[in-house]
Amino acid sequence: MLPLPLAALVSLTITYKLEKASERFLVLIGPALSSLAEGCPWPCMPIIASLWAQKVKRWNDFLVFSASRTVFHHSSDAVVQRLKSCFTSTLGLSPSSIYSNGGVGALLGHVFGSHFSGGMSPVSPGILYLRVHRSIRDIMFMTEEIVSLLMSSVRDIASSVFSRQKLKTTKFGLLYGQVSLGAAMEHVKLAASLGASLVWLSGGLSLVQSLIKETLPSFISSHSPDHDRGEPEGIAAMLEGYALAYFVVLCGTFAWGVDSASLASKRRSKVLGSHLEFLASAVDGKISLGCNYATSRSYIVWFVSLMVGCTQKWVLDVDADVLKRLSYGLMRWNKEELAMALLGLGCVGAMSAAAELFIEIGA
Template sequence: MNKGGVTSGNLSSTSGSSISGSSVSASDESYQRPTVPAWELLEAVPFVLEAVLTACSHGRLSSRDLTTSLRDLVDFLPASLAAIVSYFSAEITRGIWKTVPMNGTEWPSPGASLHSIEAEIKEILASAGVQIHSCYPRGGPPMLPLPMAALVSLTITFKLDRSLEYIHGIIGQALENCAGGSSWPSMPIIGALWTQKVRRWHDFIILSCMRSPFGRDKDAVAQLIRSCFSSFLQSSSNGADITANRGVGALLGDSITNQGLRLPMAPGFIYLRTCRTFHDTYFVSEVILKQVIEWAHKLANGWSFNGPPQLKSGRTPLSCAASMAHQVAMLGGGLLCIAGGPLVVQVLYEETLPTLLLSAREESLKDPGPVSSTLQGYAMANMLFFCGSLLWGADRISPVMKLSFLSRRPRVVGTHMDFIAGVLDGHILLGCDPGTWKAYVSRFVFLVVRFVPSWLRDIKLDTLKKIATGLQSWHEQDLALSLLERGGPQAVSVVVDTLL
């Protein structure tokens, strides 16, 4: 050692030992790294998950070790979270795994938060006219299927860190999808566990858990639909514009403010939040269509019997009843399209509405009277047309028509027009009231001719001729002629023959 520091010899020896040490540590690190590519690890994740779930279900692996191993896997390979969510979602949907008690010993317990959340959900739905039953009796721990318990136990181990936002974005939607795909009422349990972890998310968790009853309870869905019609129409009792008496406001409400959730909650808001969880959309279609018919019947009765028989001024004007029937049809069409989408609209054209017209009338609607029959047919035609125009539009050659569900329009509308022609030609017998049928056909043909004449270019000429002949027998010559005029070049000769 001299004044300048270490000698050159010592420096070289020190540097050499440092270099050799770093090379050894580097070789050790490379030796510890896996030599398998990441995608092969991802391919193996489902097999690993099946093995650990099986071991846990048979008692060979504790729930704590299962959760810890899943968390270690996500920390080591974050992309494996997608494989974990995908596998657990599939297994939850299969429904073959046993349920496990969320008792706080083996698996985390929701505690008293579960019953508190369930009570809040029941109170919110009751304010919207929906009554549900309790799914979690007191006295025993709530149960979850093993894959669901493992997934929710994994998710609550993640801290609320900005660096983990991508994980929270995945697991939040994953938990909702898994709960929706399971027949087991699991969403309130998940919400209770997360409420214990993050109390400031309370309102959001309540809104998410509010969807749970509608995925498994058809009666709750029917109650919600009826409540939507009631809230909208009772607030528009004078038949004026739908916003004049807050018809839309009463339907959608103002349920969320700066102070959080506010009761009563509007049924339309709940419908928009939950309609994607309806499993049986055909049931939804039938309920909505029946509501449209029933409300048209009520509106007709209000026109016919409102007030003393001697006091004609006590009646609701017929024009107001017709306007409200039109609003009923628009509401029904909107609710149907939101919940069911293109496939349900197609079934409405091809099956649901024809079946209703062919079937016998219900006891409550027998002998409805001429006004009621007319308004029912009027409302059904408006609803069918509104659903079709909302889905398919009026353009016949637009590039978007190449989309699969849009390209079905000619066949779907053609099938329905063939049905109308078959009835008018006498080959199909109806079960509905003749007044309902006449109002339905006249209104639907008028709407198509007036607003979407391009639809008629794809209808067979023989079908157009039969419908026009039927309209002429009802003294609807102008409508029959307009129908043929818009049938394209193929119908020109028929138009000339009609004029002559």
């Protein structure tokens, strides 16, 4: 079942007598065979692994692990399942006792090796993804899957946190118990941080730019979340918007940095300008958004807030007219301070708009 050149190489190398003098050749040939087999049709690597495992017993774990990696090279579904396990383990949403506590320890803390009788120890989702992400042929679909998994995780967080709280009605509205909203937002930030890290790790600058220019506008325009999950009305939608904003800003900082001196800042101007033009059109009502109103509003408000608070140099890259339209939309949402702060960080062309806005607020 092996291609002839690969079969010939295996036949030659597997006959080597295991001596210290020849072991250095095995160190070179082993990784070469592994890389070659990964590019060949399924199941070349499992066949090679089974042959070599009989020859070099101490390499058994490595060979079994290498063979398991090849499925990610041939199956997009396997990649999606691996991404999902990264989210569930990090957030502690998995029923498995191994990952029930969540955090970075659950994501990266379990290495592979025969520490248990009868087989390998569990391989942590993050370690496995670090080893296999270079084998993924089509990375462009990754952004859609990561955003979808992020939104699903946020709804699970909202359902998990608020389902345990007894809601009380006061004259100020709903009271969500002891710091429930704060706890939920911390979990959401963790999920967004993981999502941004996965995007940057998987595709770097090109994938981040594809996310902001194409995937995110399409997602916001067409996304229709399921709200029948038991969480308080509007809370899950608000958290979704917050998660998206934190996720996108973090992706941008990975790709472009936060200052105006980096080489990547030249690319930032075009991509960020296009995205804020989309947001301004949404605020103006020129674009019909398919997602929940609370989600889109929360995303826009939090994205601008994070940009004003953390990446102020980005604002200089945006056209003054776009900043003006976005600021007037924020003012209609009773976010006058945020609107003024956005214009205050803009270029000289935004100063007149800031003065007009200040006069309108004073009036």
